Amino acid sequence: MKILSGKTGAPGIAIGPVMLREDHVRVFNTETAEPAQEIKRFDAALAVLPDRFSDLLSSAAPENRGILEARKMMLEDPSLLDAIRAGIRSGKTAEAASLSVTEEKAAALEKNENEYLRSRSADLRDIGRFLADHLSGRPDRSCPDVPSVIFADEITPEEISAADRNNVLAYVTRKGSPASHASIVAGNCGIPYLYGVDPDVAVLRSAALVAVDAAEGKLILDPDEGTLAELTRRKAEDTRVRIIRDVSETGIRVCANIGSPEDAKQALRYGADGVGLFRTEFLFMKKETPPDEEEQFEAYRSAAEYMQGKEVIIRTLDLGADKQASCLTLAPEENPALGHRAIRVCLDRPELFRTQLRAILRAAVYGNIKIMFPMIASIGEIDDAMEQVRLAAAGLNAEGIPCRIPPVGIMVETPAAAVLSEELARKADFFSIGTNDLAQYTLAADRTGKDMERYYRPGDEAVLRLIRMTAEGAKKAGIPVGICGEIGGDPAIIPLLAEMGISELSMSPARIPKAKQILADLSAVSADEPADEFEAFGAPADGRLIPMEQIPDPAFSSGVLGKCIGIEPESGNIYAPVSGTVTMVADTLHAIGIRSDGGHEILIHIGIDTVALKGKGFTCSLKAGARVEKNDLIMTADPDVIRAAGLNATVILVLLK
Ligand code: PEP
Numbered sequence: 249m250k251i252l253s254g255k256t257g258a259p260g261i262a263i264g265p266v267m268l269r270e271d272h273v274r275v276f277n278t279e280t281a282e283p284a285q286e287i288k289r290f291d292a293a294l295a296v297l298p299d300r301f302s303d304l305l306s307s308a309a310p311e312n313r314g315i316l317e318a319r320k321m322m323l324e325d326p327s328l329l330d331a332i333r334a335g336i337r338s339g340k341t342a343e344a345a346s347l348s349v350t351e352e353k354a355a356a357l358e359k360n361e362n363e364y365l366r367s368r369s370a371d372l373r374d375i376g377r378f379l380a381d382h383l384s385g386r387p388d389r390s391c392p393d394v395p396s397v398i399f400a401d402e403i404t405p406e407e408i409s410a411a412d413r414n415n416v417l418a419y420v421t422r423k424g425s426p427a428s429h430a431s432i433v434a435g436n437c438g439i440p441y442l443y444g445v446d447p448d449v450a451v452l453r454s455a456a457l458v459a460v461d462a463a464e465g466k467l468i469l470d471p472d473e474g475t476l477a478e479l480t481r482r483k484a485e486d487t488r489v490r491i492i493r494d495v496s497e498t499g500i501r502v503c504a505n506i507g508s509p510e511d512a513k514q515a516l517r518y519g520a521d522g523v524g525l526f527r528t529e530f531l532f533m534k535k536e537t538p539p540d541e542e543e544q545f546e547a548y549r550s551a552a553e554y555m556q557g558k559e560v561i562i563r564t565l566d567l568g569a570d571k572q573a574s575c576l577t578l579a580p581e582e583n584p585a586l587g588h589r590a591i592r593v594c595l596d597r598p599e600l601f602r603t604q605l606r607a608i609l610r611a612a613v614y615g616n617i618k619i620m621f622p623m624i625a626s627i628g629e630i631d632d633a634m635e636q637v638r639l640a641a642a643g644l645n646a647e648g649i650p651c652r653i654p655p656v657g658i659m660v661e662t663p664a665a666a667v668l669s670e671e672l673a674r675k676a677d678f679f680s681i682g683t684n685d686l687a688q689y690t691l692a693a694d695r696t697g698k699d700m701e702r703y704y705r706p707g708d709e710a711v712l713r714l715i716r717m718t719a720e721g722a723k724k725a726g727i728p729v730g731i732c733g734e735i736g737g738d739p740a741i742i743p744l745l746a747e748m749g750i751s752e753l754s755m756s757p758a759r760i761p762k763a764k765q766i767l768a769d770l771s772a773v774s775a776d777e778p779a780d781e782f783e784a785f786g787a788p789a790d791g792r793l794i795p796m797e798q799i800p801d802p803a804f805s806s807g808v809l810g811k812c813i814g815i816e817p818e819s820g821n822i823y824a825p826v827s828g829t830v831t832m833v834a835d836t837l838h839a840i841g842i843r844s845d846g847g848h849e850i851l852i853h854i855g856i857d858t859v860a861l862k863g864k865g866f867t868c869s870l871k872a873g874a875r876v877e878k879n880d881l882i883m884t885a886d887p888d889v890i891r892a893a894g895l896n897a898t899v900i901l902v903l904l905k
């Protein structure tokens with residue numbers, strides 16, 4: 249066993265084989281004696297690419313299709329293909345020419361003054377490897393064939409969004425930074441990400457198994473049995489939904505940051521109380537043309553519908569600096585983080601802004617949506633942005649299209665906004681503090697800069713004072729204030745934020761259970777009483793949490809049997825929510841009772857009216873009197889069999905009276 253240290257990009261634990269991205273190109277000859285034949289082989293491989301892409305596109309998640317389409321476009325670029333053919337004519341094989349031509353072009357791009365063009369060099373290298381993989385009959389390297397931990401020099405947010413989430417267990421990279429959008433997207437997708445690891449590649453390659461403990465900042469090569477058992481236990485606790493007491497006593501809601509409507513599923517899975525930040529710029533990335541009003545409307549409406557009435561804060565476009573979209577080229581700037589970005593771009597391009605606002609106002613009819621403007625640094629900017637909201641509403645009303653102006657808030661992510669918070673609070677319905685940028689601008693430290701961690705410290709006293717000042721400004725005006733920067737999910741800082749009067753913390757979905765646990769502990773401590781055991785229960789199944797009142801059976805939803813929680817299951821695995829003794833297993837296996845070590849009587853009831861199935865679709869080998877440990881797999885109950893019988897498959901956990 250060997251342990252290497254790294255830094256947390258996105259928390260989580262993963263165990264599996266490692267795939268070195270640089271290895272994932274098949275070994276091939278680099279020289280050819282028959283260039284004409286080789287060009288024919290190259291052209292034949294290109295001819296089947298459209299079919300390969302239509303297969304990829306038809307199976308891709310909607311949020312990943314734009315990226316694939318952009319990749320397809322790049323592969324159709326005649327100047328690129330001609331350069332590769334020229335390389336082949338000079339004696340290189342098609343694979344070697346693809347790699348060398350894309351490398352040359354990427355290296356040239358890296359020297360470009362335009363930050364956006366520089367950032368595209370990684371895409372070009374990607375395309376080169378993709379072509380070499382394709383020519384040598386190897387599948388797309390960003391999609392390993394078996395579930396694997398991917399090791400790479402660095403990783404882009406686009407690559408993470410395009411990844412097959414079933415086969416990417418975790419990312420480990422040499423380069424990275426905690427507030428980069430790669431870290432943020434990995435967190436949104438629930439993929440553990442560890443950066444700053446610089447292993448001996450030969451040693452890494454020879455590891456049969458690796459464990460990534462991204463929360464603790466460790467990459468463990470060939471973990472021993474004890475370590476493996478401990479990590480497996482922690483992973484089960486971390487990745488499964490934890491049912492915890494309603495933390496409303498603290499008055500703080502714990503919400504999710506998302507980048508696509510599909511991310512809302514992760515949000516619900518981890519028990520989010522809402523979406524505190526929908527980063528809409530991710531809908532624009534890797535698209536040839538900006539999404540039109542209809543496409544945006546669908547995206548916002550479906551996020552709101554997924555969240556089933558819970559609040560969804562839609563942030564208007566925050567493009568610029570390290571977030572660029574090729575469909576909206578921004579003029580090159582010396583200091584893009586201090587230049588035309590976010591609300592400035594929107595106010596400069598009213599037609600772009602208006603399209604987005606129209607889509608949001610229309611979607612607001614279908615759910616609990618709020619609007620939020622990023623990067624506000626002056627009072628005039630809110631006035632101007634609000635004017636655009638009113639114009640968008642007036643246009644829709646004149647056209648007879650249903651719409652609603654929802655509450656409108658602002659992000660406090662410039663020191664100017666924090667200092668002016670009292671005045672700004674009179675103009676906004678709510679604040680959300682973007683500590684990722686607030687720290688960057690307060691400490692004059694690039695959030696994505698190499699070796700900037702010494703200077704970029706979101707928990708620095710200077711940043712905390714600005715947060716406190718903002719919270720006080722909001723309080724005076726009587727508006728709520730949340731935090732949607734990464735600090736909101738930092739276990740060490742949450743208690744301080746709670747004490748400052750922050751009413752909402754929004755974070756990567758995977759951080760939610762821990763944050764809720766901390767808040768529940770805080771409220772238990774302040775109430776000077778031990779926490780009720782229910783809050784420490786594990787979930788009996790993976791899936792979406794359903795509050796007691798929404799369980800579709802009055803026997804449970806009325807609470808007459810005791811406090812209940814439902815889970816719409818994603819798989820058929822049923823786990824012990826506590827350690828204890830089995831008290832009964834129904835003959836038809838649809839229910840199991842457990843007495844916890846703390847003396848609670850628990851019932852796990854699978855589905856509604858499932859007694860009628862007479863055990864079909866269920867397996868359980870436990871008998872009354874058996875001992876179970878928390879998170880043990882105690883039975884299986886196939887939700888598809890239950891649903892196919894026309895029954896509801898909700899797994900219900902009842903804390904019997
Ligand atoms: C922030 O700056 O804290 C924030 C949440 O916005 P983003 O990370 O998208 O810039």
Ligand code: MG
Binds near residue numbers: 622661682684685
């Ligand atoms: Mg920001």
